[in-house]
Amino acid sequence: MALHRLGKDPESKSGGSPTIYLDDETDSYLVQGWKVLDEERLSTMGIPDHETVVEIPRRMVQFFQEMKRDEGTDV
Numbered sequence: 001m002a003l004h005r006l007g008k009d010p011e012s013k014s015g016g017s018p019t020i021y022l023d024d025e026t027d028s029y030l031v032q033g034w035k036v037l038d039e040e041r042l043s044t045m046g047i048p049d050h051e052t053v054v055e056i057p058r059r060m061v062q063f064f065q066e067m068k069r070d071e072g073t074d075v
Contacts, residue, residue: 004024018031018032036054036055
């Protein structure tokens with residue numbers, strides 16, 4: 001599996017979360033963030049039982065830019 005760490009939240013006090021990854025094998029993004037537990041917010045989304053929601057700050061959108069396959073930072 002080729003998992004590339006695209007970026008961590010530069011303002012995270014612990015330095016470990018949230019984080020954005022790109023998985024070359026599935027060609028999809030993986031997002032590590034804060035688990036959303038607010039039932040009111042979740043109820044407006046219609047999330048299936050086999051899925052979950054995590055929250056990341058808006059400033060992390062920059063890490064969703066497409067990258068060249070040979071320029072990624074491996075985890």
